[in-house]
Amino acid sequence: MLKWLWNALACLGLLTLVILGTGLLLLKTELSQWDTKALTTYFRFLKTTYEKKSIVDASVWRFPVVDGLSIEEIDQSLKIIANEHNLKNVGELPLHQQIKAEGHTHYRFVKIYMFCDAQTAADMLDYNDAYSAFLPCRISLIQDKQGKFWLYTFNMDLMLYGGKPLPPELKQQAERVKTSLVDMMNRTIIGDF
Secondary structure, three states, X not given: OHHHHHHHHHHHHHHHHHHHHHXXXXXXXXXXXXXXXXXXXXXXXXXXXXXXXXXXXXXXXXXXXXXXXXXXXXXXXXXXXXXHOOOEEEEEEOXXXXXXXXXXXXXXXXXXXXXXXXXXXXXHHHHOHHXXXXXXXXXXXXXXXXXXXXXXXXXXXXXXXXXXXXXXXXHHHHHHXXXXXXXXXXXXXXXXX
């Protein structure tokens, strides 16, 4: 009886190893079709989601504006730096004004800036129409409930690295836009323009 149990457990162990080996081989084959940064990107995304208990917080980058900068200085800085990076200001939405117009007597400052590199946008759309949901690039200037100003933008890493690799030239263009947006925000928050 003991020998039969031993043989059954050995067979079960072998079967488990075969299934695990096959699964790992399939996983490796599947992951080889993804961008090399996909796993790291998803790990950071899940880690932030877990830490903040918010998928929204994991989906954005947020930068604190140094105290003392005026709205006008922040506004001017964003526009000047965007121009340096050849990103066109294609629109602005003073959301706080719309909220006030619809009945709120006082609402904190919220303005959404829209920037675009038209050629990169066209190339992204030619690659996949779903990218239209991410266009144009947006930076939000928000005054939090304590009065501090923050800049927010979409975490582009998921879009750039979250699936199969983008064609090399398109990836290079999109990474340039990402680098430009991060530079705009890093410089704007300290009033460097």
